[in-house]
Amino acid sequence: MPHTPSRRAVLRGLTVGAAVIGFDPAARSWAATGSESGPDFAELPALDGTLVTDEASLAAASDDYGHIVHRRPVAVLRPGSVRDVVAMVRFCNTHRLSVAPRGQGHATFGQAQVQGGLVIETATLADIGPLGPDATTVAVGAGARWSEVAKATIAHGLTPPVFTDYLELSVGGTLSVGGLGGQTHRHGAQVDNVAELQVVTGAGEFVRCSPTRHPDLFHAVLAGLGQCAVIVGATLRLVRAPETVRHYLLPYDDLETFLDDQRTLAEEGRFDYVEGQVSADADGAFRVYTLEAVAYGPPVGPAPDDTVLLRGLRHNPSGVQQSDRPYYDFLDRIAPAVAALKEAGLWSHAHPWLNLLLPGGATATVTREVLDALTPDDLGPGVVLVYPILRERLTTPLLRTPRDAVPYLFAVLRATPPDDTSTIDRLLAANRSAYEATAAADGTQYPVGSIPFTRADWRTHFGSAWPRLASAKHTYDPRGILVPGQGIF
DSSP: OOOOOOHHHHHHHHTSSOSEEEEETTTTEEEEETOSSOOTTOOOOOOSSEEEOOHHHHHHHTOOTTOSOOOOOSEEEEOSSHHHHHHHHHHHHHTTOOEEEESSOOOSSSTTOOTTSEEEEGGGOOOBOOOOTTOSEEEEETTOBHHHHHHHHHTTTEEOSOOOSOOOSBHHHHHHHOOOOTTHHHHOOGGGGEEEEEEEETTSOEEEEOSSSSHHHHHHHTTSTTSSEEEEEEEEEOEEOOSEEEEEEEEESOHHHHHHHHHHHHHHTOSSEEEEEEEEOTTSOEEEEEEEEEEEOTTTSOOOOHHHHHTTOOSOGGGOEEEEEEHHHHHTTTHHHHHHHHHTTOTTSBOOOEEEEEOHHHHHHHHHHHHHHOOHHHHOSOEEEEEEOOGGGOOOTTSOOOSSSSOEEEEEEOOBOTTOHHHHHHHHHHHHHHHHHHHHTTOEEOTTSOOOOOHHHHHHHHGGGHHHHHHHHHHHOTTOOBOGGGOOO
């Protein structure tokens, strides 16, 4: 009977100071490239990709876009195939090692980090399936970035219906949380536009699931925060893409009027995209409101008519900005700002983000309370977003939203120097206070931010969906190895 190394031996083997651990198929053992004494006692599986333990890789996997939480894994898998994910999840399941998939590392509070376990970098699983002019779906790898999916589909006159504002996120990453954007009031979240998933469960089983095939797993993975399976691929719904869009920025001086007009646009479906931002005035008070709306042109809709589109809105007409631009340029419109932040060294700031989903009736009260306490210094080179979604468009059980028919996403996307820990702690405490006010108003969080949460909070968050998630966790991740950084189980 083959020798099975102990968990301690496996950990010791994986943490040998090697740059790359490479499999020797002749010896059926592992040796550390560049190391004189490899962990030949740890029988790890053959891989098409690589398993790395060098300092730079482990340090990167111990961090994320938030730069607040740091948990160090013992190894990072860069899979050459889905088979690698299956093999390593089975290995980790056997040895009780925690596992977390990582797409573009854009989490803000350690959600995709794992102390003493394995991080699976999905960026190498980035294939985008073939497309034709009559396609209604496209199959993509979990590591594909939405920017690349958009480029590939637009070339055929097609597009996924919903995008987050930042396109350089992985498909698997946004599908694990929900994927909200300015088109959500028309088409739901990104998770509501998935025809099929390819996943590897916590027990190391590869499964294709859909609304009709293993539906319990399908609905436990979409917006399931990685608790039941690792997404390795997805089949996405497509719609016709416009060639050009008309982009409006409409200024408002009053919060209630701004929110009411947003609600009107969401309910009427007058625009294809509706969002909004809040910025500081000359006195540093966050009282400048900008409604952002986009109408798609041919072949999706008629040439935009300003009179029809803006009729009845109560914005300040003297400050309106509008432009016509190619569809992809609109989708990727924040790319220049991101490049400027990176060039200025501000992209590496800590990001103690606050992301809330508010009932429409409580949105003005909660947002005003948060904004009255917000200073430009605390926001830093960040942004404040407020925009409506239609609850009837959201069909994914684990994407938890208020019961209100038109809830609002309210996001304070702060950026602050990562070494200013006292400020970070203060902002995290403010996030928690804002969440408690939101929960008292029957709202919840959109779980991409940095809100200190307990296991009891998670049960409250999932509410009536909690038994379904807990059952799926027990069935598909029976040893509880997946994504402990969420702190749910």
